[in-house]
Amino acid sequence: MSLFLVSSRADNHPTLLIVLNSLFNRIGQIGSDANDSQEVRLQKTLLIAFAGTMAILAILWGAIYFYFDEPLAGSIPLLYALTSLVSISIFAKTKSFSFLRISQLTFSLVLPFLLMIALGGYAASSAVVMWSLTSPLGALVFKGRKEAVRWFVVYLFLLVSGVFLEGNIPFSSALPNQVVLVFFAMNIAGMSLTTFIVLRYFVGEKNLALTLLESKNQWIKDAFSAYVSPNLVDHLISNPEDLKLGGERRECTFIFTDLVGFTTLVEQSDPSTLVAYLNEYFEGMIAIVFKHEGTVSKIVGDALAVMFSAPVVQKDHATRAVACALEMDQYAQAFAQEKKQQGLDLGRTRIGVNTGTVIIGNIGGKNQLDYRALGDAINVAARLESANKQLGTRVCVSETTVEQCPNFVGRPIGSLLLKGKSKPVATFEPLSKEDMDSSNVQAYLKAFGVMQKNDLKAMELFQQIREEFPEDSLVVYHLGRLKSGKSGTTIVLPWK
Template sequence: MSVQAATDARAQRAALANVRQALGAPVEALVGYGELICGGLADELADLKPDAERILSAARDLSGQVNRLLEDDTSQELFGSQSVGEAEKLLRHDLRTPINAIKGYGEMLLEDLEDMGEGVLRPDLEKLLAEADRLLGQLGSIVDFSRGDLGDAGARLGADAAAVLDDLVAHAREDDDAPPEETGRILVVDDIESNRDLLGRRLLTDGHQVAMAESGEEALDMLAGGDFDLVLLDLMMPGLNGYEVLAHMKGDPRLKGLPVVMVSALDETSSVIRCIEAGADDYLPKPVNPTLLRARIRAGLEKKHWLDEEQRQKRFVREAFSRFVAPAVVDQLIEDPERLSLGGRRQDITVVFTDLAGFTALIEGAEPARVLPVLNRYLDGLCSLVRDHDGTIDKIVGDALHAFFGAPLEQPDHPVRAMNCVAALDAFSEEFRRQPEARELGFGLTRIGVHSGSAVVGNFGGEAFFDYTAHGDVVNTAARMESVNKQLGTRICVSGVTAAGCPDVDFRPVGTLVLVGKGDGIEAFEPFQEASDSYAEAFALLAADADGAAEAFSQVATASPDDPLAAFHSRRLANGERGPVIVLSEK
């Protein structure tokens, strides 16, 4: 057959299939609505059931007739032994009879329902009558189709169907013999040598890499040691049959996603269903149709491509984030990658900064071999606590840890999570610096700053270096809140924004801090400190800019010599400062 003849034949088949669909649809609709109407009649409408059953019976009779008429060799049967005119007359009569019955009984049933005030079945009856009218209008198309006149049939179907026909014909002219654009490594499993040879040669011609196994056992051995993109698996084999090989593959996590196309001389529906239910991607009957084979392999390789891409993305997420967040968070990101935006997006987060007091002197005053093991244990402890509280480690700079909560996974309670982590970080740091090795090295206290706000979070490292981090004023402010501890004498300083999100945490007010480079002040608090009555009274006087504030804080500082914040306020007030606003001169 010439290329043009093959193209024309395929175009004809595609067009015939579309005409069958267009003409068969209203018939199947009549059967469907007939079944719904019969099934929807309540007991009190039992008198109407005979007419409903007549409608369904006529619809099924019509469906059988139309299905026979839409077979390929209908024209030979109808027009082989009688004139065209006689055949058309008989055809129109045979089709009109059940359609008229459907319309007649349907209209009577509709009238009966209206008289009874019953409206539940009315919509289905109206749709049934509309489909019957539609089919009556297409009788000419069915006659044209049955005698082989596709052109007139297509014209009668209207513009929409004609457009579909044009599209099908256009696609039919594509070269079926062109080699596939995507090729892969395919394992052919068949116990018959000639079958393996023929399939293998076809696949090699299309540019695929081919490996062959003559038994189920050999196939599993090759799958265990090789990397394949698709398996063509024979069903009927001695030893391990295709079902058993398929079951083994689907039970193996490494192989369960590998596309499998079953190939067998068994063309029973039950065999096909069993294979698909067992996890096969498709089923091809023998002898294998080369065009279908190519189509199945193309679909299987596309699936394998997307599965490989999905696995690559999962590996990337796991490798990229395992050092930033807890394994459970990584698992959530892999499970739902849409929750992750590496390109950067604005999110509300809480930022935590830590810093080790006296780090520079520590590094310069001792041998690195002594300092670094202790420092690394300290930093490992901090990082573990951040991950344990579902936080994200931004980076470690020397002795300082930068972390945030609320990304990559959104956490509406990120201030609470952050403060729970801060409590753990503070307790760990205090206990660590009392250990013998740390004490000998002169490990200082750990200062912590916390602030909440909006930041742009994402990968700021480009393709060459993955750096998942946060940028924005919230980050800078959190760093300043950590630094201000040195001037206040505190270990932890938390912004009012964060404190407001933690109603169950005890805070005492520090004042309004005007940070270097900032015009507006920010409320600051010291956490995990319930303000004593004397401190609360002194701060109330301070907030009101009252004359008695200096004396009140002097008394608090004298009564609590281990309270550095009370001592700070006492000193600044004694130096002539007033009110709760604290203007800072150092970062």
């Protein structure tokens, strides 16, 4: 009965594919080790299958030589078959893959050369020495390029040696010319097929590597495209070494935003309308973040947390963050005004910005990871956002951020002593160049300087500014402080 059965009823008879799979599974169990990787298992299976196939062909080859009365030539393929099967048996017992690999590569290299000698040279042997090329090809598959070069050098040495031996070999071939010609065709066809199979294997490996690389790139895109600007995603793909998924300390700048009155709005508004407006709001805000190459850390309700210099280091992270905060403030004001005209009072957006050293990395379990930062610098940014509520400002930037912005434009707010902190945080309100040069802000700077000196004249100066610019919330706040008996520019904020 034929080994390969192809039946129209797959439920009663094995198909060719099933038989082959079963055969390879049995071969793969020879010399197998529980610690073997999938690649090593595949290499073992392929080498044993190749060695076994060549042994069967060698027996056929030897029988043909014996038939044409060439006992010496016939004994060499039979010797190859015997030694090959012995090496496989030793491998099955010792599980030493290196022994199997070296022995098979040696047999494949030396025995075809000896067969050429036994038949009298290149032409008389039908260039059977070509089969020695299976040795460096096998080394290429089972060992690697560096090892394959060594075997190939020995192969070339044998070829050159054959040239010098041609005509000086004491043996000759009695094979008919037609048989020699047929062997020529078989040797050329056999080596061509072997070379094609090896090249096909490596093309398959290359395609697999490209697929894995594409999969890795897609993983980076999937992991960060919702958080990081598209150009940063492209940068990570081109420079994967910049993406360190383990925890590390790094200085970053953080932005926290919050939409005033959102909770009340949720209770009073139509859900579908509110969600649509909120999505539109976040779409615009996140577009600005991506424009400045920031990373969206998280979105909680109406609050947005953004970080700069992670996952990719940005030397100008503080400058980027301040520019981003200003543009977000402008967008939020325009958006709120637009929606107010449509009957939806979204309130204003408060923004806090702070710079500090944190630990960044993937936090979570194997099934759920969150790329985020851990550290007090984040808490300070969040509290500066909340501080706007008491100060009457919209954007509050810490001194640690301002110090890294060479061209920062803004006015001082004061040194905020946040709850749980022993050291005040000097804080500033970023402004446009036009606002900074206005008479309002210039008068504020003069009054603030007097207030820093604990001079009682500060109240009078702030009162004058208040009368001329009643809409300046920060002026109103400081005037209220001074009237309540407070002095100086240190502001105690007891709440988080």
